[in-house]
Amino acid sequence: MNAKWGRITLAVLAHVALIVAWYLFVKLGEVPKFVMPSPGATLEALLEPNYDWWRNVSVTATEIFGGYFIALVVGVALALAFTWSKPLEAFFMPLFVSLNMIPKVALGPLIIVWFKYGIFPNTLMAFSICVFPILLTTARGLREIEPELLDLVRSLKGSRWQLFTKIQLPGALPYIFSGMKVAAILAVAGAIVGEFLGSDKGLGYLMLQVQVTLDTPAMFMAVLLITLIGMVLYGIVLLLERLLVPKDARLA
């Protein structure tokens, strides 16, 4: 328990130290505000009512969480379909591996042509960028079942659904979570790129707006808030992993 608190203290210290260093660098180096604002000036940007922070945060968070959640459902469902049907897997899996190679960011202009501005195309962007890692790791995890365990279930005439719920899915959870962690980071990037390319709301959109007026503190604040949204998502994933996967079964 002591070692655990020691680690937490160190982690908090590292974050505080970074903020202090940031403050000292700006103060002692007399860096102009439009190049790099101090932590205090960055916080003050929140007071500007025209930036509509809360609305922009909720738009970006909706895109990130929405795209991520849809990717999770679709990715796991496809992986399951593939373990149930070999021909389906043989047909679609190589295709998905190729599609995964497409830089999703490059699809941005097309998505805007097809779906116009707004939350939906940006959600789609976040979805398309994080569905593959989830699909690929889940498919791998579902395949990792020991053949003898399969024999055990079959000797009891267990159904396919029992095999999935009792053995395959819980067995694949460590893999699914490793895919989900990668996808959490990608989802944030996907949504922001979507907002950069074409949008009329969201933190990415706001960043482009304040860039024009060289309101660097607001840009800093936007990046900070985007990071916080990502951290919340990542934290939820870690928490779920802690709850669902016993220590020994977790992948590093």
Add this chain to the structure above:
Amino acid sequence: MKDMHSTTGAREPFIHLAGVRKVYRRGKEEHLAISDATFDVMPGELVSLVGPSGCGKSTLLKVLAGLHEHDGGEVRIGSAEHPFDPARDVGMVFQAPLLLKWRRILQNVLLPAEILGLPAAEARERARALLALVGLSGYEDKYPYELSGGMQQRAAIARALVHDPKLVLMDEPFGALDALTREKMNLELLRIWKESGKTIVFVTHGISEAVFLGTRVVVLTAGPARMADNFPVELPHPRTLDVKTQERFGEYTRRVYRLLGME
């Protein structure tokens, strides 16, 4: 035939194998995995199947488990006195314990009962009793990684017994354990077998293990796969490690060694 036996009261075999053949086909190639396996197992017997790798002993076990079809000969399990339901009368133990990492020991033992949809409360009570039988009382709420290899294998044995199967199939269950633990588990298995009264088919490549455990030893040889011998082991029960120093024990093991071309 069957009726005659039951009316005269003679004991019918629980497992009857006659000329069993199994061929694996890959494309046009054929590989003979078992040929002419013929032996009977009486109810409550512990039969050792011994032989080198590739002799088809694991394949034979899968045929008994209903996981593989056989290609020739006769396989009959169960009798009028001891009816056999292939869906719920097979318990299996493998070389690896294959416990589910995310389940506590009690939940692991309960897996077959869950798959078969047995009443939960009764199954839990039975699982606890079986964990006591295999010497794991107090470990119900541990995770598999908190147990040693030998203890995990004990839990796997309890799992194989939880749905009260009539037949327990064991595929080199102690093959991955260190020598001392293995000896200990042999004694434990004999005790569990006596107390549970199950019919057990035990696959091993350990010759002295086969003789020490078995009421009967079936010897299989590889290349080509065939059944080489089948004899009862007339050593007294309950068996202790002293049995291994008896002359009879040496004779039995020499008999197997000779058949496997190692003498």
